[in-house]
Amino acid sequence: MSIRARVRDGDPAAFEELFDECARSVYNHAFRLTGDWTAAEDVVSLTFLEAWRLRGRLDADGGSVRPWLLGIATNVARNLRRAARRYDDVLVRLPRSEVVPDFADELIGRIDDVERLVAIQEAYGVLRCQEQDVFALCVWSGLDYAEAAEALGIPVGTVRSRLSRARKKLEKLAERRREPPPGRRQVDGDRGPAVRSAKEDDR
Template sequence: MEKDERARIRTGDPLAFGQLFDQYARSVYNHAFRLTGNWSTAEDVVALTFLEAWRLRAKVDLDGGSLRPWLLGIATNAARNTARAARRHEAAIARLPRDEIMPDFADELVGRIDDTERLAAARAALTTLRRSEREVFTLCVWAGLDYGGAAQALGIPVGTVRSRLARARKKLQKLTDAALSVKNREPQFGCGQVEGGRNTAARPTQEETR
């Protein structure tokens, strides 16, 4: 990103900020979904990310490259805050009298994530990682940031990014292979399923990495 564009964003130029949104909203959205596992929550995270970016616009350095790592760092924090708020809400709901069953978002999630067994197993395994490992993995592997970009997004040293990513990869490989191994040993039912009866899964759209 050129110095002039950064200066315009710092001064609150609506046109420059609109261009920033157009360029990176898709990337922020995909990153948010990978962290939260929920499309609706990801939309909320996108809104919170750009609201916070607007609030912090004066801190944008005049010199530098893409603002994508900066935005993904803000999105990561927004996802953390959203998750904490969701846990507080769930705890409050749990204290209420259980007169009726609360709806579960699991069916919506299963219908929307990528419809391959390995990715489904990897997505499930990802949720078992420590938050710090999960954040590094989503930034480096799925969002495509290099070690420096991920370090900038999370505010941690590059060496820490490397070590967390190595641990995350090793754990995910082991957990995914184990999950698929168990699945392959399970008896298969429903061989008479009507062709085309399965819902097509929605996938995150292709990201721009400029």
């Protein structure tokens, strides 16, 4: 019996195998979507809980169960982001208290990839939700069009068109960021004049 059929039947051993095989992939996908290690761990836990709850909807015939899991993880991550936004909205309305330095902030600041991740998240944020889902599954998690379509429950043609729109938007954004700001030019190797002090200007 295939692992799909065993998962569908609620076989605990099959779910253990599924977790061992796919947990890392789900975590990586969740981290790219959320940009947060803790949130990604929450997504993994909730994804497998949802997979157990929704196991009866899984088609017993087919290939890897990974696209199905990543589709669930995509929805879970979106719901967590919505909940986080609602929570942030509530915090904004509360009276402000003195900010206490958090060692975690200092630790995160030492990680080289943080700035890169922030830039990726900013670019990713210009896409519509449906485009984000397709981009994350196809580009970041490496699913093909058919697998992404299975994960999201949409036609393959819709996956193609959404991914095409997402790539075009990101290409335009990259082009705009490469363009120098208007009215500001700098010659390589000649940064001195740009950082002259006020005293030098008064001479």
